Amino acid sequence: MEKIAESELILNPDGSIYHLKLKSEHIANDIIIVGDQGRVHKVSDNFDNIEFKIQNREFVTHTGTLNGKRITAMSTGIGTDNIDIVVNELDAIVNIDLERRVVREEKTSLNIIRLGTSGALQEDVPVDSLVMSSHGLGFDGLLNFYDSKEIMESDLSQAFIEHTDWGTDLSTPYIVKASDSLTNLLGDGMIKGITATSPGFYGPQGRILRLPLAHPAQNDKISSFKYGSHRITNYEMETSALYGLGRMLGHNTCTVCAIIANRMVKKYSADYQATVSKMIKIVLERLTA
Numbered sequence: 001m002e003k004i005a006e007s008e009l010i011l012n013p014d015g016s017i018y019h020l021k022l023k024s025e026h027i028a029n030d031i032i033i034v035g036d037q038g039r040v041h042k043v044s045d046n047f048d049n050i051e052f053k054i055q056n057r058e059f060v061t062h063t064g065t066l067n068g069k070r071i072t073a074m075s076t077g078i079g080t081d082n083i084d085i086v087v088n089e090l091d092a093i094v095n096i097d098l099e100r101r102v103v104r105e106e107k108t109s110l111n112i113i114r115l116g117t118s119g120a121l122q123e124d125v126p127v128d129s130l131v132m133s134s135h136g137l138g139f140d141g142l143l144n145f146y147d148s149k150e151i152m153e154s155d156l157s158q159a160f161i162e163h164t165d166w167g168t169d170l171s172t173p174y175i176v177k178a179s180d181s182l183t184n185l186l187g188d189g190m191i192k193g194i195t196a197t198s199p200g201f202y203g204p205q206g207r208i209l210r211l212p213l214a215h216p217a218q219n220d221k222i223s224s225f226k227y228g229s230h231r232i233t234n235y236e237m238e239t240s241a242l243y244g245l246g247r248m249l250g251h252n253t254c255t256v257c258a259i260i261a262n263r264m265v266k267k268y269s270a271d272y273q274a275t276v277s278k279m280i281k282i283v284l285e286r287l288t289a
Contacts, residue, residue, distance in 0.1 A: 001102040009092065009101055017089045017098070020074075021056040024093045028063055028070035030111045030287060033086065035078050035238065042277060043073035043115070046284050058082070067288040080140040080197060080241035087112070087245040095249075110251045111182060113287070114242055115279055117272065118195070118234040118257035119205070121223040123264045125191055128275045130282070131234050132187035133195035133255040134178055138240030140199040141171030151247040153177055156227055164221040169214070171199075176243035182254035186286050193233025195255060196222060197240035205235050206263070223264060234259060256283055 010018040017023075032043055040060045044050055047064035054061050058077035065071065076086045092098070094108040118131065125131065135153065137160065143152070153175040160166070160173055175194065183192075198204040203211060206219040222232050239255040246253035258279045260272035269275060 003101040004096065004103075006101075009096065009098070011098060015098055017093050019056065019085050020059050020061065020089045020093075021054055022061060022089070022093055023098070026052050026054070026061065026063060026072075027074075027090065027093065028072045029108070030069065031072045031074060031090065031113070032283070033074050033076050033112060033114050033242075035076055035116055037075040037077075039115075039276070040073045040075050043280055043284070046280065047071065059086070066284060069288045071284075071287070076238065079237050080138070080142045080199065083238050083241040084142055084245065087242065087249065087251070091249045091251065107250055111179075112242065112246055112251055112253045113182060113186070113283065114238060114253070114255040115276075115283060116236050116238065116255060116257045117260045117276065118236040119261040119263045120234050120259045121196065121219065121232055121263055122193075123262070125193075125233050125259055125262065127259055127262050127267050127269045128272070129259045130190045130275075130279055131195070131257045131259060132178075132183055132190040132192050133234075133239050133243075133257065134183065134192045135175050135194045135230070136178070136240035136243040136255070137194050137196045137232060138174045138176070138244065139171060139204065140197055140240060142241045143174050143176070143244040144172060146244070146248065148174070148244055148248060151176055151244060156230060159227045160225055163225045163227075164218070167215055174240065174244070176240060176247060178243060178254045179246070179252035182252050186254060186256060186283055188286075190256065191233060193231055195239045195257065196232050196235050198235055198237055201237065219263060235263065
């Protein structure tokens with residue numbers, strides 16, 4: 001097998017992967033990712049024990065057990081660029097022999113579950129509810145750098161582009177489906193819908209502080225999109241990249257979001273931390289049942 005060059009697969013002096021500072025023995029097959037470094041503790045505080053902790057930059061990792069099941073909690077920071085680092089490096093530590101720098105013949109499939117906060121794009125998606133992302137809709141352009149056409153929902157993506165008359169000055173949107181195994185395991189009783197992944201928090205999500213928007217009607221067009229039973233329920237900044245990279249690399253992925261604001265009715269949660277804690281407990285209970 002051809003060895004992967006040092007410039008492409010970058011390792012630390014101890015042999016761990018560059019950004020995450022992890023080796024394969026440091027992570028479980030079930031991985032919960034959160035954006036906020038402080039939220040890793042909110043997850044791991046529920047564990048029966050913690051066997052490993054490490055932090056490098058915004059990437060905090062805790063691995064332990066709950067109800068006899070080994071689980072890793074990890075922070076990614078904000079944005080699809082960080083998801084690109086996290087998913088590729090998680091895949092590398094389980095599917096590449098880091099010492100020999102060759103791809104392993106036998107592949108490992110991880111379960112990667114994102115727990116995030118989000119803003120609703122439908123009036124009937126209430127603040128403090130939980131949304132399971134059936135699909136990720138990417139405005140970020142990340143997947144366009146990969147040979148990813150086969151994993152995209154092309155009909156759904158094209159219908160969205162036509163409905164919104166999507167600007168040619170913007171990155172081409174793409175839609176990727178969640179993993180059925182995880183949505184079936186975790187999603188009972190949650191609102192289901194397409195999650196829009198934005199490359200920013202302000203202008204890209206239609207917020208105006210001092211800068212005018214290039215496409216001021218964008219959110220109305222997004223929220224009015226329907227295709228069969230599909231509609232766009234919420235905005236965040238990571239899911240499309242997680243779904244796309246995970247599917248291409250053979251990992252199971254899903255996102256559950258606590259709705260802390262409703263963009264349509266201009267409401268914000270009175271105590272979103274309580275909703276986040278509830279979301280974590282529900283997902284951990286279902287994951288370890």
